[in-house]
Amino acid sequence: MTTEAFIGAGATVKAADDVLVDARAAENYLLIGVAVGGGIAGIGGAVTVPVINDTTNAYIGNGASVVAGGDVAVTSRDDTKIWPCPGPAASVWPESARRSA
Numbered sequence: 001m002t003t004e005a006f007i008g009a010g011a012t013v014k015a016a017d018d019v020l021v022d023a024r025a026a027e028n029y030l031l032i033g034v035a036v037g038g039g040i041a042g043i044g045g046a047v048t049v050p051v052i053n054d055t056t057n058a059y060i061g062n063g064a065s066v067v068a069g070g071d072v073a074v075t076s077r078d079d080t081k082i083w084p085c086p087g088p089a090a091s092v093w094p095e096s097a098r099r100s101a
Helices: 095-100
Strands: 002-007 012-015 019-025 028-032 035-038 043-046 055-060 065-068 072-078 081-085
Touching: 002 019, 002 072, 019 055, 055 072
Parallel strands: 002 055, 012 065, 019 072, 028 081
Antiparallel strands: 035 043
16 A cells, blocks of 8 residues: 655645645554464464555655745654464364373
8 A cells, every 4th residue: 555645746835834744554454364284293384474565655746846934844654553363272182192082
């Protein structure tokens, strides 16, 4: 996901007070792990690999003119959160232990 706030290239901005160009993004990702297991030896494995490509930009384009009676601020912020949730826990008993129980 791409989030942008900008004053375009070649633009003219005249403000009596402040000018603020502010880009903000916030995503919440819930990652759920999946596990696979089996066999006589109780072999299993699990992996969760997130690939997140977020971009948050704020800028004033080339050749733009910004005149303000107060401050000029260009800010960007990304408050993305990742919430990992492992798969269910399981117990694997070898065949020999099941027979003796």
